[in-house]
Amino acid sequence: MDYSPYTFLAVFFVVALVFALVPLAIARIWARKFSPAKPGPQKNAIYECGLEAKGQAPIQFKSEYYLYAIIFLVFDVEILFLLPFAVAFLQLPLGASIAMLVFVLLVVEGLVWAWMKGILDWK
């Protein structure tokens, strides 16, 4: 018999399709026959910790919080490096102290800039 070498691919494709679709179809038929859907306002509620959802999800959020959180990073990074610097202060050469001073000034510059832009005024 004359056949194309691609026949096998077609057969495999059909078998794979049936293999995947038959269980899905059985599950669908089973669900229709033996487990009737019983939706309701509580069952379909979005919140699922037992409490009722209050208000709306899309609320207005003051962007100042975000800016404050960003500016807090200045102090966060500063304390991270200042503490080990302070602990090892007596053993450090002059160059290290100057480098630290430059670093602190660089970081504080951001704070000064934000201050001058008026971000720290709570509106």
Next chain:
Amino acid sequence: MDEGLRSELSKQGIFTVKMQELLNWGYNSSRKNSIWPLQFGLACCAIEMIATSMARYDLARFGAEVFRPSPRQADLMIVAGTVTKKMAPQVVRLYNQMPEPKYVIAMGACAISGGPFKQGYNVLKGIDRFLPVDVHIPGCPPRPEALLHAFMTLQRKIDGDSLFGPDKPRHADESVPGEYPLPAFGEHDIEPPYNKAVWEPPVMARE
């Protein structure tokens, strides 16, 4: 098939089974061997429930170790502890949010009757006033062995479910509602004080 023929065939090594029995067996044994409880504890009974799920008592032997933090994924609600009147609406709401089929185990004296706090003004005198409880466990608190026994009892109950016929389980009946009425805070007590569909106060008979 006639029973005589069936037993005659089985003597010859040919076992026959009804399609309905096969479906029931597959359905029930797959459900009863992987019950997913809701991760949900109310009081000291929850400690015993946690102990049951840990290595020493090992609830995993019964296929029920997967405690789900969401009611959407749970089959079984273990009411482990005192249900206060403030908590009752939340418990009922969680139950309503669970998918069918669902089961309830009332664990401990408080959950089944109010227990030592029965006289308290704010304690529900048994969660079976609002939910269809399948297994009650007495004890204050019940030991993990008692919870394991309740699990096995529930498994036996699930095994007895039939997909066909008039005594099919509650969830398979389309006319039975999927949600139970939610109690709310009234002026003096929660309203309604109990769900008439699952519980009625006992009638006092005086002679």
